[in-house]
Structures are given as C-alpha cells and as structure tokens.
Amino acid sequence: MSYDLIATEFLVRADILAPGLVEGLYLQGSVALGDYHPGVSDIDFVAVTQDPADPALVREIHHGMPRRPHFDGLYVTWEDLRADPSTVPPGPAVHENRILPSSRFERHLVTWHVLAQAGVALRGPAKPEIFTDWPALAASTRENLESYWRPWSQSIRRHPGSLTSWAVSWGVLGVTRLRHSLVLGRVTSKTEAGRYALRSYPGWDRILEEALRLRCGGAPQYRNPFHRRTDFLGYLDYALHPTAPPDTPLLH
Structure with a gap:
C-alpha cells in the first residue's frame, strides 16, 4: 500500500473516531526528502491538533492501521511547532505500531527542519509557522x-x-x-x-x-x-x- 493511501486511511479513521481532532497532517522523513522506497522506508508523520491529544484517542485511531510500512510519528499542537522543540513537552507518539502516551520521540530540530524544508501537507496550511535554528x-x-x-x-x-x-x-x-x-x-x-x-x-x-x-x-x-x-x-x-x-x- 502506498504512503498516500495509508495517510488517507489515517485521516478517515481520525475523522470518524475523533472529529475535528487532526487539524493538520504532514509527512516528513523520507517522503518529504524524496527518498521513499517501498519495503524499506517507514512513513513519518506529524499530526497537528489545537490542544494536546488524548493518548486514549490516539490509541483508538491507530488500532487497526496497517502494520507495514510503519506509520510512525507524533502529535503536536500548532503552538508546539512555533517553539524550540527542546522546550516542547512530551506527548503522544507512534513508533513501530506501539503507542507512546507521553514521549519525546521525534520532538527535535531535525523533524522541525524537515517540515520547514519540504514537509508534505496533506491537511492544514502548506507552510505552517515552524521554529528552525x-x-x-x-x-x-x-x-x-x-x-x-x-x-x-x-x-x-x-x-x-x-x-x-x-x-x-x-x-x-x-x-x-x-x-x-x-x-x-x-x-x-x-x-x-x-x-x-x-x-x-x-x-x-x-x-x-x-x-x-x-x-x-x-x-x-x-x-x-x-x-x-x-x-x-x-x-x-x-x-x-x-x-x-x-x-x-x-x-x-
């Protein structure tokens, strides 16, 4: 299954199970950098919400998502993206099909820079305000x-x-x-x-x-x-x- 179909499936699930929760969805990592290889690469996402996401909702949304390729990523707020990621508090993340209720997974400058450089916007502003250094x-x-x-x-x-x-x-x-x-x-x-x-x-x-x-x-x-x-x-x-x-x- 292609990365765009998997991302679409995620959005459908999110909109059914938690209407209005996911205001922005961006793909970073190999997809954004033009280096996605089926069977080798994971799909790296950043889901943006208005307020911090409830880990229980995150778990429900991701339960039943395809297990390969991994749909790995994190949930942040718009405010988080505008801040130095070292100051952003831990939050929900998904890593290799495991739900991490409160994690610093991918909350670092590399993620923020890749989003600013070339993030693929599937929902939300094409160029959101993102902190870089x-x-x-x-x-x-x-x-x-x-x-x-x-x-x-x-x-x-x-x-x-x-x-x-x-x-x-x-x-x-x-x-x-x-x-x-x-x-x-x-x-x-x-x-x-x-x-x-x-x-x-x-x-x-x-x-x-x-x-x-x-x-x-x-x-x-x-x-x-x-x-x-x-x-x-x-x-x-x-x-x-x-x-x-x-x-x-x-x-x-």
Whole structure:
C-alpha cells in the first residue's frame, strides 16, 4: 500500500473516531526528502491538533492501521511547532505500531527542519509557522556523530551484526547523511548523501554503491560478506574522522 493511501486511511479513521481532532497532517522523513522506497522506508508523520491529544484517542485511531510500512510519528499542537522543540513537552507518539502516551520521540530540530524544508501537507496550511535554528542543529549533528555514531561504530565491529545488510545500509548512509547535511546546511536524504559521497570521498565507491543498492535496489557489489565488512568498517573510520570529509557549509 502506498504512503498516500495509508495517510488517507489515517485521516478517515481520525475523522470518524475523533472529529475535528487532526487539524493538520504532514509527512516528513523520507517522503518529504524524496527518498521513499517501498519495503524499506517507514512513513513519518506529524499530526497537528489545537490542544494536546488524548493518548486514549490516539490509541483508538491507530488500532487497526496497517502494520507495514510503519506509520510512525507524533502529535503536536500548532503552538508546539512555533517553539524550540527542546522546550516542547512530551506527548503522544507512534513508533513501530506501539503507542507512546507521553514521549519525546521525534520532538527535535531535525523533524522541525524537515517540515520547514519540504514537509508534505496533506491537511492544514502548506507552510505552517515552524521554529528552525540551523546553528543549533549543526552543533547537535556534530555531537551526534561523536556521542552515537562513533560508539556505535566501535561496538558493531565486535558484533556479528557487522556482517548484516542492515548494518551496512544503516551505518554507511547514516553517517554520510550527517556529514552531507553539514556540508549543505540543510537536512538531506540518505540516498542524496550516498551519491554525494560517491563524488566526494575517493576510494570508497564499492561500499557506497553497496549501501545505496541495499536502499534503492540493484546488483550486489560483494560476493564475500567478510570483504564487505572490511570495507564497511574502514569507511566508518574514514567518515567519522573529524578531518576527513568536509563538514562546513558550502558557499552558494
């Protein structure tokens, strides 16, 4: 089922079970960034209400929604979108078919920036007022490379999971996306970032092509998973080195 049909089903359910609750519905993530791949991507939504949504209503609306692809997202108010997300209180969210009654899931600057850049409006103003702060997002992106991705790269090399296709796609494109976003001064997609790295990071074509293949489809670049693992871990070392890929915005 396509993402627009699933989103439409959500709106129908919401309007029947809680008339007037959902005043705005926006798709962010891979759909907004033009990188949605059926069977690989989730559907990331932001539902906007006038007042904080009742978690019981949220649970009722999402009960019976298709389980694949995941329809993941959060409920916020219009006032929340106008505020720094670090100051927005926890609220209802949906993650991998689980209802989170009070969560900070996706309540961060990345979500706000993607909505402002390219959010797909299915209900509500096409360009709602949304708080953005690129310097703060750039700083948190660099911090994320150090606090999440560097420890992750160290742990995955000691784990058999480093041989899996999931780890290759998640690691290579995840790190590359952050580097690429820093270069362009906007949130970019995994596929766009991978293609940028093919042009900009010499010597890593094979593992980058493999990561893109796992996301977008195509012929495998490796027959031996251990050879792939070696290139994968080597690429992480390269991409996470603070002086390797440039991470300052390009001049336009």
